[in-house]
Amino acid sequence: MRCYRGQGVDLLQYVLRRLGMMFVIVFGASFLAYNLQAYSSNPLSAFTESTEQNKSFLIAKMIRDLQLDVPPPLRYFSWLRGIVGGLWGDFDMGLSRNNIPVIELLAQAIPVTIKLVITATFLAIILGISVGMITAIRQYSRFDYVMTFISFLLFSLPIFWVAVLLKEFMAIQFNDFLADPNIPPATIITIALILGFIMASFVGGSKAQFLTVAAGGAAFSAAALTFMSGSNWFLEPALGIFGVSFLALCNAAIVIQLISGLDSKKGRIAGFGTAVSIAALYYPLQTLMSANASLVNVLAIFAVTISVGLTIGYFVSDIDRRVYSRISFFTAFISTFPIIIDRFMQEFPGYMNSDAVNRRPVPTLGQNNDMLTPEQLENFWVAGLDTAVHLVLPTIALTLISFAGYVRFSRGSLLEVLNMDYIRTARAKGLTERTVIVRHGMRNAMLPLTTILVNDFAGLLGGAIITEGVFAWKGMGQLFNDALRGYDMNLFMGVFVLSATLTVLANFVADLLYGVVDPRIRIRK
Amino acid sequence: MSKINPKAEATLEKDENEIANRQTAGLSQRQIVIKRFVGHKAAMASLFTLIGIIVTVFTATGIRVGGESFGFTIPGWWPYSITDIDPEGAIASMCNGGVTGCPTLDLAPAFMDGDGVKFGNHPFGTDIIGTDYFALVVRGAQQSLMVMVIVSFLGILIGTVVGAIAGFFGGIVDAVLMRLTDMFLVTPVIVIGAVIGFRFGNLGVIPLALMLGFFAWMGLARFVRTEFLTLREREFVDAARVAGASNRRIIFKHILPNAMGIIIVVGTLLMSGAILIETSLSYLGFGVRPPDVSLGLLISEYQGTFSISPWLFWWPGALIVSIALCVNFIGDGLRDAFDPRQRKHISIKDRKRAKEMKRLNS
Numbered sequence: 001m002r003c004y005r006g007q008g009v010d011l012l013q014y015v016l017r018r019l020g021m022m023f024v025i026v027f028g029a030s031f032l033a034y035n036l037q038a039y040s041s042n043p044l045s046a047f048t049e050s051t052e053q054n055k056s057f058l059i060a061k062m063i064r065d066l067q068l069d070v071p072p073p074l075r076y077f078s079w080l081r082g083i084v085g086g087l088w089g090d091f092d093m094g095l096s097r098n099n100i101p102v103i104e105l106l107a108q109a110i111p112v113t114i115k116l117v118i119t120a121t122f123l124a125i126i127l128g129i130s131v132g133m134i135t136a137i138r139q140y141s142r143f144d145y146v147m148t149f150i151s152f153l154l155f156s157l158p159i160f161w162v163a164v165l166l167k168e169f170m171a172i173q174f175n176d177f178l179a180d181p182n183i184p185p186a187t188i189i190t191i192a193l194i195l196g197f198i199m200a201s202f203v204g205g206s207k208a209q210f211l212t213v214a215a216g217g218a219a220f221s222a223a224a225l226t227f228m229s230g231s232n233w234f235l236e237p238a239l240g241i242f243g244v245s246f247l248a249l250c251n252a253a254i255v256i257q258l259i260s261g262l263d264s265k266k267g268r269i270a271g272f273g274t275a276v277s278i279a280a281l282y283y284p285l286q287t288l289m290s291a292n293a294s295l296v297n298v299l300a301i302f303a304v305t306i307s308v309g310l311t312i313g314y315f316v317s318d319i320d321r322r323v324y325s326r327i328s329f330f331t332a333f334i335s336t337f338p339i340i341i342d343r344f345m346q347e348f349p350g351y352m353n354s355d356a357v358n359r360r361p362v363p364t365l366g367q368n369n370d371m372l373t374p375e376q377l378e379n380f381w382v383a384g385l386d387t388a389v390h391l392v393l394p395t396i397a398l399t400l401i402s403f404a405g406y407v408r409f410s411r412g413s414l415l416e417v418l419n420m421d422y423i424r425t426a427r428a429k430g431l432t433e434r435t436v437i438v439r440h441g442m443r444n445a446m447l448p449l450t451t452i453l454v455n456d457f458a459g460l461l462g463g464a465i466i467t468e469g470v471f472a473w474k475g476m477g478q479l480f481n482d483a484l485r486g487y488d489m490n491l492f493m494g495v496f497v498l499s500a501t502l503t504v505l506a507n508f509v510a511d512l513l514y515g516v517v518d519p520r521i522r523i524r525k
Numbered sequence: 526m527s528k529i530n531p532k533a534e535a536t537l538e539k540d541e542n543e544i545a546n547r548q549t550a551g552l553s554q555r556q557i558v559i560k561r562f563v564g565h566k567a568a569m570a571s572l573f574t575l576i577g578i579i580v581t582v583f584t585a586t587g588i589r590v591g592g593e594s595f596g597f598t599i600p601g602w603w604p605y606s607i608t609d610i611d612p613e614g615a616i617a618s619m620c621n622g623g624v625t626g627c628p629t630l631d632l633a634p635a636f637m638d639g640d641g642v643k644f645g646n647h648p649f650g651t652d653i654i655g656t657d658y659f660a661l662v663v664r665g666a667q668q669s670l671m672v673m674v675i676v677s678f679l680g681i682l683i684g685t686v687v688g689a690i691a692g693f694f695g696g697i698v699d700a701v702l703m704r705l706t707d708m709f710l711v712t713p714v715i716v717i718g719a720v721i722g723f724r725f726g727n728l729g730v731i732p733l734a735l736m737l738g739f740f741a742w743m744g745l746a747r748f749v750r751t752e753f754l755t756l757r758e759r760e761f762v763d764a765a766r767v768a769g770a771s772n773r774r775i776i777f778k779h780i781l782p783n784a785m786g787i788i789i790v791v792g793t794l795l796m797s798g799a800i801l802i803e804t805s806l807s808y809l810g811f812g813v814r815p816p817d818v819s820l821g822l823l824i825s826e827y828q829g830t831f832s833i834s835p836w837l838f839w840w841p842g843a844l845i846v847s848i849a850l851c852v853n854f855i856g857d858g859l860r861d862a863f864d865p866r867q868r869k870h871i872s873i874k875d876r877k878r879a880k881e882m883k884r885l886n887s
Binding site: 036484 | 567704705708709710711712713715716717719720721723724725797801804809811824825828831842845846849850853854857
């Protein structure tokens with residue numbers, strides 16, 4: 001909190017004022033929402049066509065139960081009393097119409113929604129920002145035009161439409177493909193060429209360089225695909241020690257290039273050294289990943305790899321210790337994922353051939369497979385794999401949709417920064433292009449991104465309503481849906497207040513964070 | 526990417542400025558904006574596509590002016606309507622064992638499959654009860670376009686008024702209006718939309734759109750406010766005030782024209798957002814209800830039969846995507862046109878022409 005030094009009182013005042021404002025906003029918004037929902041729904045409409053004998057009794061009962069004789073603006077306050085009760089430890093969100101406390105329903109739904117969106121959000125952020133920044137660096141290149149078109153296209157796609165396409169092509173047809181997992185040579189060549197061109201556009205350079213990279217990438221992809229097709233890889237997937245080492249080395253190269261540049265000798269030792277030692281840890285780490293492992297084991301693996309990485313970083317460097325430690329930290333952290341993914345893959349053949357899955361591993365609906373045996377559920381890796389395959393389609397759909405926003409935003413942000421005078425100064429000082437773009441450009445371009453990152457996490461509910469509906473997940477969106485269709489006022493307000501509070505808090509955190517990361521911003525007195 | 530040495534870059538930049546200046550010499554602000562927009566190829570192509578879609582969609586099945594009991598219908602050029610069930614016994618004669626009528630549209634030319642380009646009676650096929658699918662899709666697109674126009678009109682109107690008042694007057698008015706905006710803003714649009722649609726969806730698309738419009742202005746209001754806050758401190762506003770202009774005159778004659786850029790750009794974003802919201806609501810069952818038709822409704826109805834009759838799924842989706850895509854590209858073109866900082870990309874052709882002119886002049 002460097003920028004607030006000497007203004008502690010101001011900051012306290014600011015935080016208190018903002019908190020007060022947040023209460024007012026959430027109060028106003030919930031009042032609005034309550035009345036909107038109360039006036040636009042009529043629970044008694046269920047009886048209009050009823051022919052039951054005790055119809056009038058039932059109507060009277062419902063009016064009494066739901067307090068329908070109290071006008072909504074007043075009824076709001078009886079709901080509010082439960083919320084305000086939180087101030088003296090008597091918090092009460094009321095009961096749903098099935099007589100289950102709303103807070104319990106919310107507690108069940110929140111983890112589901114978070115599980116649904118978290119992978120997609122991270123993927124979209126990482127892919128979107130990197131693609132956006134590359135398009136900004138190569139402004140007006142062919143890659144830029146293609147990515148601009150693609151991001152506009154993704155902007156215009158309705159998620160429910162994408163979902164149906166994914167179900168058809170990613171799930172049903174992929175499952176059919178697994179019955180006989182051989183890729184015809186013509187398809188291999190096409191896919192390899194496309195992948196080659198994508199890799200080359202990321203790397204860029206002169207025309208000759210572009211073609212070399214494209215040809216190399218295509219040849220490599222073709223070889224990999226032929227190997228995967230020939231060796232039944234799709235039925236028995238594995239990375240093995242070779243896959244893990246290869247990925248670790250590639251990852252190290254990217255991390256080194258971003259942090260110190262590949263021409264730094266110590267950077268190379270720190271990065272590649274870490275990658276090699278992670279690969280060497282492949283077999284020892286398998287002992288930590290037995291069938292009865294848990295999340296603790298996974299954390300332990302990360303602890304082991306990261307401490308190995310940091311040790312290497314420490315001994316490599318004598319000055320600039322932070323730079324090399326950062327290289328080995330990120331190399332170690334990212335390279336651990338392949339090891340864990342490899343462990344999940346080892347369970348795949350067994351999972352796929354079990355009765356519950358019946359050789360069709362990619363499901364189109366649901367958040368887990370109900371037919372798994374207790375034995376399978378107890379196995380951390382099988383249960384995890386089950387969650388993972390259920391996440392495939394929603395994650396792709398959500399990533400595609402939110403990817404476009406990050407591309408456009410980070411592109412615009414970096415372009416704006418690159419036009420600044422300090423970039424010109426940095427170039428004039430004779431810094432390398434890498435340093436100018438990564439240290440002076442990208443870092444500053446990331447600042448405004450904090451705002452949308454935080455807001456996106458808060459806007460989960462909006463995205464979840466449709467996605468959960470399409471893929472039949474039982475999270476917050478589904479709860480909202482149920483509340484709306486079932487005239488469930490308490491449930492509706494529970495979901496609403498939670499999401500409104502999250503949004504307001506996120507805005508507040510974003511403003512504070514912005515002040516921390518950008519010393520130019522000062523809070524207003 | 527060719528390496529450029531710093532000296533050459535400096536002259537290049539000077540050249541580019543010169544070219545850009547010469548391209549806009551002697552033109553008014555409005556002419557510059559129009560010229561830039563017309564030069565944006567993707568935006569122009571989208572504009573023509575969108576106009577094409579609008580004209581086709583609204584002339585095809587005719588428009589009903591007025592209500593059920595009064596008013597008149599302007600007839601369209603398409604022979605079938607959404608209420609004609611199985612007009613020519615199309616189902617029985619068609620594929621899929623008579624479940625749905627296959628599309629008769631064939632765009633592959635004669636030399637490719639020997640059938641030749643033809644539209645046939647039912648270019649998009651027919652649905653499960655034999656209704657012409659082209660008529661259904663056209664009706665759905667009409668609904669979506671109407672929602673788009675109404676929502677964005679209301680959103681722009683309210684957003685501009687609120688933002689302008691908050692930004693211009695500042696102080697307590699600003700604080701109150703902005704907290705009000707925040708109150709509306711904390712709810713995701715789809716949540717509000719679902720509540721509204723649940724109540725108003727069965728009344729038809731226009732009441733739904735009107736209600737959605739009342740909850741679509743918040744983003745624009747914020748942008749307009751920021752714009753007004755900076756503009757009202759500018760010298761020309763002081764000059765107008767010294768000359769005795771009233772607040773109203775300053776707002777409408779001096780500030781609003783300068784804020785038009787941001788209003789139009791955010792407005793187009795609002796339009797493409799409105800289409801996606803309406804189709805999503807209808808898909809979820811909160812928007813337009815049967816027997817009326819909407820693109821989202823068609824998709825939700827036929828997503829299950831994708832493997833048997835994929836065209837019932839493709840066409841409504843393709844229309845949503847093309848309308849939203851066109852609007853987004855037009856918005857992009859407008860942003861480029863209105864942003865004076867954004868230097869237009871100088872093409873090789875421009876540079877050659879400039880060199881030629883320089884040579885001729887000297």
